[in-house]
Amino acid sequence: MTRPGPATGSVSGMIELDGLTRRYGRTTAVDDLTLTVRPGRVTGFLGPNGAGKSTTLRMVLGLTTPTGGTATVGGVRFRDRARGLRHAGALLDAGDVHGGRSARAHLAALARSNGIGGVRVDEVLGQVGLDDAADRRVGGFSLGMRQRLGIAAALLGDPPVLMFDEPFNGLDPEGVRWVRGLFRRLATEGRTVFVSSHLMGEVEHCADHLVVIxxxxxxxxxxxxxFAARVGRAEVVVRTPEPAMLTTALADAGASVRPDPDGALTVAGVGAERIAELALGLRIPLHQLTPRTASLEEAFMALTAADVEYTAREGR
Known part of the structure; x- marks a missing residue:
């Protein structure tokens, strides 16, 4: 059973980056990054391929040395922690496990090196649903099972800070739903949950806050x-039995109207109140009038377009 984490706002649960920078020769992977990742919420960490997300996480964990600036967990560099798993747990690469070891042996070794009792190994194996596979060699695990094992390792020290890099990869729909719920529960307990993923829909379902680089x-x-409001693309979804008449009226009022495959109209340029007034004046019945902001994916694509390092060209 997971024990309650620190109270929301506790310094022990903060990830703090101050001018964090990493250069490889002439290439700057992370450029003067300053931010605070706070407890009590799930923070999504987004960016195009090559944006520096993984490098940032590795610097927080002391696996990569910054060229400049600092990264601390609870005010202390993670590499200065004698028993790091008690302060922060992380899943960076689900495949980075010795395939000849069993899941139980892998976690037991981590527990011993961090002064964690053996009973905690069984607790986290149960928590991630690997009870029945505990004594199987990890080399025979599917990617989804390896992801669960990596999450178990992150939870092992019952830390106030948890970081996950692409945690949804390889999980089936039930597994994705479970991970979403886990992240929400951990945040509710007052922990800091920092999640990097390319799956916008999953981040949108579980995150409260975003950091985008x-x-x-x-x-x-x-x-x-x-973040979504930055795009400035508020739209209204409208359903009516008189779509042609309403489309003409909206176009005359300066709106743009896009017919959707399911018969609805997506309207931009005027608000829901103005649409209702126009429809009432023309005695056009409305069956739906729903304001809609840009999705996370739409906002992300619009706001990071200039920062995409690799783009595909359409074939002929």
């Missing part, structure tokens, strides 16, 4: 709603 630089550090 591009080419190593900070683009956004704000709530999901605030």
């Amino acid at each position: 591009g080419r190593g630089r900070l683009i956004a550090d704000e709530t999901l709603d605030a």
Whole structure:
């Protein structure tokens, strides 16, 4: 059973980056990154391929040395912690496990090196649903099972800070749903949960806050709603038995109207109140009038377009 984490706002649960920079020769992977990842919420960590997300996580964990700036967990560099898993747990690469060991042996070795009792190994194996596979060699695990084992390792020290890099990869729908719920529960307990993923829909379902970087630089550090609102593409979904008449009226009022495959109209350029007024004046019945902001994926694509390092060209 997972024990309660630190109270929301506790310094022990904060990840703090101050001018964090990493260069490889002439290439700057992370560029003067300053931010605080706070407890009590799930923070999504997004950016195009090559944005510097994995490098940032590795610097937080002391696996990569910064060229400049600092990264601390609870005010202390992680590499200075004698028993690191009690302060922060992380899943960076589900495949980075000795295939000849059993899941239980892998976790037991981590527990011993961090002064964690053996009973905790069985607790986390149960928590991630690997009870029946505990004594099987990891080399025979599917990617989804390795992901669960990596999450178990992150939870092992019952830490206030948890970091996950692409945790949804290889999971079936039930596994994805379980991970979402796990992240939400851990945040509710007052822990810091920092999740990097390319799966926008999954981040949108579980995150409260976003940190977005591009080419190593900070683009956004704000709530999901605030990030989506930056695009300025508020739309209204409308359903009516008179779509042609309403489309003409909306176009005359300066709106743009896009017919959707399911028969609805997506309207931009005027708000829901104005649409309702126009429909009422023309006696056009409305069956749906739903304001809609840009999705996380739409906002992400719009706001990071200039920071995409690798793009595909359409074939002929």
